[in-house]
Amino acid sequence: xxxxxxxxxxxxxxxGSFEHTPRxxxxxxxxxxxxxxxxxxxxxxxxxxxxxxxxxxxxxxxAVAAHSREATLRWVLVELALVAALALVQRGMGLLRxxxxxxxxxxxxxxxxxxxLSLELRHFEEPSVYDQLTRARRExxxxxxxxxxxxxxxxxxxxxxxxxxALLFRWSGFAVLALALASLPGAIAEVKLGNLAFRLRNWxxxxxxxxxxxEYVLANDAHAKEVKLFGIGPLLLDRxxxxxxxxxxxxxxxxxxRASLGWGLSLLGTGAFYACYASMALGAASGDLTLxxxxxxxxxxxxxxxxxxxxLSSLGGMYEHNLYMSNxxxxxxxxxxxxxxxxxxxxxxxxxxxxxxxxxxxSFRYPGQEKLALSKLDLFVPRGQSVALVGHNGxxxxxxIKLLTRxxxxxxxxxxxxxxxxxxxDLDALRxxxxxxxxxxxxxxxxxxxxxxxxxxxxxxDADRLSRAITRGGAEEVLATLSGGLDTQLGRWFKDGTxxxxxxxxxVALARAFMREEADVLVLDEPTAALDAxxxxxxxxxxxxxxxxxxxFVVSHRxxxxxxxxxxxxxxxxxxxxxxxxxxxxxxxxxxxxxxxxQAEGYR
Ligand SMILES: Nc1ncnc2c1ncn2[C@@H]1O[C@H](COP(=O)(O)OP(=O)(O)OP(=O)(O)O)[C@@H](O)[C@H]1O
Numbered sequence: 001x002x003x004x005x006x007x008x009x010x011x012x013x014x015x016g017s018f019e020h021t022p023r024x025x026x027x028x029x030x031x032x033x034x035x036x037x038x039x040x041x042x043x044x045x046x047x048x049x050x051x052x053x054x055x056x057x058x059x060x061x062x063a064v065a066a067h068s069r070e071a072t073l074r075w076v077l078v079e080l081a082l083v084a085a086l087a088l089v090q091r092g093m094g095l096l097r098x099x100x101x102x103x104x105x106x107x108x109x110x111x112x113x114x115x116x117l118s119l120e121l122r123h124f125e126e127p128s129v130y131d132q133l134t135r136a137r138r139e140x141x142x143x144x145x146x147x148x149x150x151x152x153x154x155x156x157x158x159x160x161x162x163x164x165x166a167l168l169f170r171w172s173g174f175a176v177l178a179l180a181l182a183s184l185p186g187a188i189a190e191v192k193l194g195n196l197a198f199r200l201r202n203w204x205x206x207x208x209x210x211x212x213x214x215e216y217v218l219a220n221d222a223h224a225k226e227v228k229l230f231g232i233g234p235l236l237l238d239r240x241x242x243x244x245x246x247x248x249x250x251x252x253x254x255x256x257x258r259a260s261l262g263w264g265l266s267l268l269g270t271g272a273f274y275a276c277y278a279s280m281a282l283g284a285a286s287g288d289l290t291l292x293x294x295x296x297x298x299x300x301x302x303x304x305x306x307x308x309x310x311x312l313s314s315l316g317g318m319y320e321h322n323l324y325m326s327n328x329x330x331x332x333x334x335x336x337x338x339x340x341x342x343x344x345x346x347x348x349x350x351x352x353x354x355x356x357x358x359x360x361x362x363s364f365r366y367p368g369q370e371k372l373a374l375s376k377l378d379l380f381v382p383r384g385q386s387v388a389l390v391g392h393n394g395x396x397x398x399x400x401i402k403l404l405t406r407x408x409x410x411x412x413x414x415x416x417x418x419x420x421x422x423x424x425x426d427l428d429a430l431r432x433x434x435x436x437x438x439x440x441x442x443x444x445x446x447x448x449x450x451x452x453x454x455x456x457x458x459x460x461x462d463a464d465r466l467s468r469a470i471t472r473g474g475a476e477e478v479l480a481t482l483s484g485g486l487d488t489q490l491g492r493w494f495k496d497g498t499x500x501x502x503x504x505x506x507x508v509a510l511a512r513a514f515m516r517e518e519a520d521v522l523v524l525d526e527p528t529a530a531l532d533a534x535x536x537x538x539x540x541x542x543x544x545x546x547x548x549x550x551x552x553f554v555v556s557h558r559x560x561x562x563x564x565x566x567x568x569x570x571x572x573x574x575x576x577x578x579x580x581x582x583x584x585x586x587x588x589x590x591x592x593x594x595x596x597x598x599q600a601e602g603y604r
Pocket of ligand 1: 369391392396398399
């Protein structure tokens, strides 16, 4: 998001306060058209009714002064009717605001999440985008409504102010001027402080995330074990408190500034009021004004001032809301390349087309990193070949898989599947062809049926496919232990959930990948690390059978698994440094052979 200019002039700030109002109103209109129109109509009524009440007040006093009982009673009844109507209008506005707020929050949150779905993996790993997303989500339920409420409030106050101004003008143009001038410094201060408050929160964003993170680590089931056993709780709590204290001090300074400035400015307004009031009272004393006029002008000045004040405080708020909306809109405008608009290139005919996966001079650098994670990789894997990737931690194996599955696009070079660049593939069609299980697979706190079925959502209701996937993933035994079968809630987050062991979760994740029966490229990125040796062997035996005719990539540190592959690639520093079958690589007596011997010795 573009940071607000640190020192824009007042006019620019004022203009900036309303920059996103039209688009927000449009959002509101789209979400709740009828309610918005009604709210606007009620706002106008709420603006006009107090003017009527003030005018009737004058009529009552004049009727009293004229000793007319009938007129007095009549005006009191009119005032009662107006006040009752005003109360009704205000209730209606309150109701509409809460309904519109709920609707708008839901719609905007939906839009934010929909956008999150279209973001690429790199966006989630970019702190600035992640901050933008967090900020957008944090206040989605309150800010847009606040902006609308504030805008309508300003319209209401402007109408009221214009009305009081007109009433007051009948007495003196100077009084109107005094009303405006006495309120001006407040306008400046509000806009300034509003800007400050937002920038404070904006600067804080990364730190605020840290605060949330500390909170999360301290009070979450997944971390509780380590936090207790390593005794890091007090240390983390201490950090949490230190950061929280810093926030508190900043907030306190701002609040004190706001309060003291507000106090000083309200004193100015009070002074202006009493100066005018004295002049009115003297006018009434000398008979230039009726008692009713004195009441009317007094009320007009006072209420006019209040209307002005509420416009001012709305301005400060508007500036903040507007900056929030600008954050939201720029988040929603992040350009994404989700493949939906990718040009669908005509493919050469099936017969003449290369079948397999080709890496051509592929290099990749993670956003914000200097080092290449993959460097000038050339590779061709014909359809049906099984490939194992081995290498030290951080060698680039997972990166290669992420590029192959198009979670990332190469920084340089290209990857072709069946002769067509991955970026030209329709993303859905591409993803349908690839089944993948990562080492950090998800544990959905949902039913077993959903945990498996998510592998192919169109087939979630296909009992045969589900059961085949469960068998292939080796998860039959896991399912057999669940009292509710496929409909058992998994995990501990929700009521009646059954927690699984690490290995059991892994089998469920494997079953999920096997739901993708159409996939002809299968990728297992160390998904068996939590399985015992016997279970891993069983998985790979099955995997081998299933994978017949399909292209497979397996990342593993275990040689009994690796050696089953048709072709082994040894990756180091983002390059393929050795390749061949197990026997060939052992014969080469290079890096692979050394790694193999080391592990074999470990098993002895
Ligand atoms: N999201 C990321 N952002 C920045 N750098 C990353 C990211 N993921 C990985 N890297 C870096 O890229 C390099 C390759 O990492 P990669 O995950 O591909 O290794 P790997 O061979 O799969 O390792 P392991 O066996 O530990 O899983 C490493 O130097 C790592 O620090």
